[in-house]
Amino acid sequence: MDKLGNILHSLNFFYPEIALTLTFFILLLVDLFFRKSKHLLPVLSLIGYVITGYFSFTTPNASGFLFSTGMANVGLYITDSFAFYFKLIILLSLIYTVLFSILSKEINESTENRGEYYALLASFGLGMFLLTSSTDLITIYLAFEMVSLSSYILAGFTRKVPRSAEASLKYIIFGAVASGVMIYGISILYGLTGTTNIYLINFYLANQNYNTLTLVIAGLMIIGGFGFKISMAPFHFWTPDVYEGAPITITAVLSVASKAAGFAILIRFLKVAFVDYAATNLQASLWAILPGFQWNDILAVLSVLTMTLGNLAALWQNNLKRMLAYSSIAHAGYMLSGFVILDNQGILAILIYFAIYLFMNLGAFFIVMLISDKLGSEDIDDYTGLGYKAPFLTVSLTIFLVSLTGIPPTAGFIAKLYLFAALVNTGWLWLALVGVVNSVISLYYYMRVVKNMFLRESISTYEQKIELGHVLISFSLLIPTLVFGVYFKPLIELAEKSIRIFGF
Template identity: 45%
Template sequence: MVENTLHSISLYLPEIVLVVTLCVIIVADLVLKNQKHASAWIMLGGLATAGIFVMLQAGTVESIFFGMAAVDPFATFFKVLLIFTGIFVVLFSMKNRELEGYSSRMGEYYMLFSGMMLGMLMMVGATNLLLMFLALEIASISSYVLAGFTKRSLRSSEAAMKYIIYGAVSSGVMLYGISLLIGVTAATDINAINEAIAAGVEQTMMLNISVLMILVGLGFKIAVVPFHFWAPDVYEGAPITIAALLAVASKIAAFAMLIRLFSVSFIDASGLSTTGTWSSVEGIHWGLLLGGMAALAMIVGNLAALRQDNIKRMLAYSSIAHAGYILMGLVIMSSEGLTSIMIYLFIYLFMNLGAFYVAMLFMNKAGTESIEEYKGLGHRAPLAGAALTIFLVSLTGLPPTGGFVAKLYIFGAAISGGWIWLAAIAGITTIISLFYYIRVVRNMYFFKPDEDAGRIEFDISSKVILFALLVPVLLTGLYFQPVLEFARNSMLMFGF
């Protein structure tokens, strides 16, 4: 037993590193009060170390802590994505003007940030309902506080309030669902739940209700319709770095958990080895339910984004729409679909963070979040303008950018699974999305800047970060085999 625990700990090093980072940041915050970016560098070091440990686990397939969590390539894939996002957001935070008024509280910021990262890393690997819920709450509670971090800003406080109320309710519903599920199946381990369901449960009705309730909690996290109402307000009010984190990392972690929970617990896996597809448990047609949610998210997200003037709100609705596209991969219930989700998330990470980053740069230098006021910015800041154009084109899904490859695989998954109507909706909504993405581009370029407005210059480090986001977006558009193989191999060795 001790041996097992020790062995488990050795496989839980990335999470442990983050706990240590969290503690070091608290102490360092007391000691190094005057160092501006001290906590940020500690956080970067912690994330990098955790990243190295994650890489060292590549290929491992093991269940640890007596079935509480799993270390498998599937989890590793998502952990890599999360750590990438974390590193980028720390870099963004160091550049963010909004946070400069709070320099004495930055230790607090990074402490909560590492707490959130810890929660998300745990979400990805958890294989037990209790740990899943715990991890979800660690991530959520840290993010509630972070959303209200710029507390002198009314918008930010309002955002945090809305987020916490909405979050508490959906967590409550989810917890109730979990308790029902445990009651029905007499198990907390997701594999044991699957066995219990496969053996046949008496109360099918109760089972279906419990799954629906769990879906509420996860739907809240990935901000998919109809659980999306918080997203625009929170993204608009929260510091833009946190909005980026919520739009990317939160979604990645929640999708990982959703996939693991659904594809392990609630499926009939008997066909898996021969056809690679599953069927859902009796009762509700899960595919249709998820497909309906995906379709709604695509329609609502894209239509609502049309009417936004604040770039953060626009990106919030666009990220709701993207959650819909990603969900399409789960609908067809096959490993191919899940692979396409992973490819999508990988590319989404870079293009969405890129869009948030340029929005932040423009807010720093031009002091505006309003798309109407972006007029002429493309002429004033050619590099950032061109970069934002590429990120938005990629979000639209035009070649030769990564966004096209992502859409190609997701659409392909839907078509190969025979969900033609869903693919058609995705196609139509993609056309709608063109309007609001291209509007930003139009405003940047089709208007002359004011006479007195000079060129906007960026320092070298800002440019380096920009290129670090830009290169993957363009590269994956032209040669995506490495991403494809990374995702596919991670999926094939889906452990627990």
């Protein structure tokens, strides 16, 4: 097939990404002409995302690589059910972010440039879409940068607020270092194998001799880059500051979508490039990894570090957004532990965890947003006695926090159940034990919020009128959080169907 033919053929499987790109352009253009209209942009964004969703569902998975470079029949991009699952999560969190933004006082009052806001959100989404499906280190890096650049600006979007500007700057500095380290790792890996395609890298590593130390260094650097995106310790330092400073809608999308994209590419890269196919029975769930680079042991240590640091730091936070930031670090740690067992059960657990995490974490951020818009504060101490002033919001927040802790009958329990089940079943008992102990620690800080809301008498003159939109969005997040806690069959089935990574 000639190159042009290949590209044209590839475009048939590229509709979701094309739809997102068009959404991005349309948003920019419309903003030029209709600056005054308040609801046009978010509505257009929503339409764009729905169309993207429609194409994601209707476009079949390609049977081979897309955008083939002509060399050895490999390409830059693939569409598989694994990527589809993560795209679904990314898209859902984008839709929720737009909905949150419509209701957010912070976004509507602090800036005139809503056009850029929604457009950047779309480009952010596009970057994440590309990231989940990339199979070449070059596309991975480009998509990675696209996600990063969009999110740097979005994090500082309410730039008149000093802490938002600070957040953005910190994010850029950390992000620049992370991507620098990553590209250095990529170049070493290229030097070692002579290719940037992750499937070919695997082929060379499996069949040729290489210097183990060099490989380890390159691998660690690339993991560091991805680790930055998923806020894995010790690359998590930016998270609390950025999450606290960024507008809360952006914090919400960063904590779910950007993390999902990071996880998707981390799993794809390591699983494709460093698994020993010759020794792995593709029908079974367990894989063998190539000798020399024991990345799963490294990740095991980092996962323990991530969840423990996240939880311990969260204990001391007084700002609710900052606390949720640390809690999201801890959740990344839990999910990471599902990956180190080198078993598809672990991947399944991560997929399930992400879907549930999407609902409960966005839910928590949404309620915090609504309350802080009225209260003017995210300080946990200011939540004192709110349970009696705003029963609906506080009860909802309690449910989300309980779910984040992982207590039945909420969905958070099912997420943790599948994760710990995978760990127990593959014999990683110490990791399971660390995980459950961490869950108990997390109870303390989540309950601290609940304690302030319900166990203490009110001191503030807070008053909240509940609008229909608030209730509807809250319910759309509450229902999955509760229903998946007692009837999780559909979710598990979807995740089981999505476990397949192209080539396996």
